[in-house]
Amino acid sequence: EAGVAQSPRYKIIEKRQSVAFWCNPISGHATLYWYQQILGQGPKLLIQFQNNGVVDDSQLPKDRFSAERLKGVDSTLKIQPAKLEDSAVYLCASSLGTWGELFFGEGSRLTVL
Amino acid sequence: GNSVTQMEGPVTLSEEAFLTINCTYTATGYPSLFWYVQYPGEGLQLLLKATKADDKGSNKGFEATYRKETTSFHLEKGSVQVSDSAVYFCALSGGDYKLSFGAGTTVTVRA
Numbered sequence: 532e533a534g535v536a537q538s539p540r541y542k543i544i545e546k547r548q549s550v551a552f553w554c555n556p557i558s559g560h561a562t563l564y565w566y567q568q569i570l571g572q573g574p575k576l577l578i579q580f581q582n583n584g585v586v587d588d589s590q591l592p593k594d595r596f597s598a599e600r601l602k603g604v605d606s607t608l609k610i611q612p613a614k615l616e617d618s619a620v621y622l623c624a625s626s627l628g629t630w631g632e633l634f635f636g637e638g639s640r641l642t643v644l
Numbered sequence: 645g646n647s648v649t650q651m652e653g654p655v656t657l658s659e660e661a662f663l664t665i666n667c668t669y670t671a672t673g674y675p676s677l678f679w680y681v682q683y684p685g686e687g688l689q690l691l692l693k694a695t696k697a698d699d700k701g702s703n704k705g706f707e708a709t710y711r712k713e714t715t716s717f718h719l720e721k722g723s724v725q726v727s728d729s730a731v732y733f734c735a736l737s738g739g740d741y742k743l744s745f746g747a748g749t750t751v752t753v754r755a
Contacts, residue, residue: 535687564742573648573733573745574688587742622688633743635687 533557535636537623543642549611552639556604556625562586564633565598565608566622574622580606613643646671650734650746657724657753665719665749667708667734677701677710677717678735678743688733691719724753 536555544550556563561582566574577596579586582603591598595614600606610617620640624633651666669677679691679701692701697712706721717734734746 571747573735573747574743575745576742579742624688632690632693633688635689637685637687 535623535625535634537621537636537639539639540637541640541642543644544613545644546615547612549609550613550641551607551609552621552623552641554606554608554623554636556606556623557634560625560627560634561603562626562628563600563606564622564624564626565606566624568620568622568638570619577608577621610641613641615643617641618643646675646736646738646744648734648736648744648746650732651749652747654750654752657751659726659753659755660723661753663719663721663724663728663751665732665734665751667717667719667746669715669717669734669736671715671736671738673738676737677708678737679706679708679717679719680733680735680745682731682733682748684730691732724751726753726755729753 538553563580565577568574577591578588578598580600583600598608620638622638624635626633647670649668676695678693680688681691682688692703694701694710700709708717708719729752731748731750733748735743737743
């Protein structure tokens, strides 16, 4: 079974530039999550989708971050404009809905200079 | 709100040593508790879970018991191997399919 795919794995940009991350969840998984993991901290939920609807985006900085999940499958997370504090690993995860059993991708590491 | 506090690292051990990583939680209701592990160069993966008080989760020689009276879910392994070197995250789910993670504990096992 293919796992959660993310790209790019690494991205370096300057502040005020924009960046987009892509995620392809495990086939059949209705729930998709984006987490932000800053170095030395645990992952923090940014947004949760159920199919193509947003369930929770309370911790998404909406002035600069946006996410969409078209057709209930792939998802993109965009940051525009980026700030230095956005340097982190962005993790995508998916689940069938089983309580807490998330499957994570390898993450996209963003460095903002 | 829900939160998890886990033992700070890093932790360095010799092979065959006993490992304990402490985890305590704050939550309303009856959460489910998890340990996730992140091996070098890999994504987070579920190690074990417990969904109700006194449940014991186990996998790959690791164990953790859901203790409601002490709001704890400590991870233990009796004899670690070099391949257990990883970052371990304690996590909690309040039933809304969202996980709240601890800060992670880096474990290094020396041969």
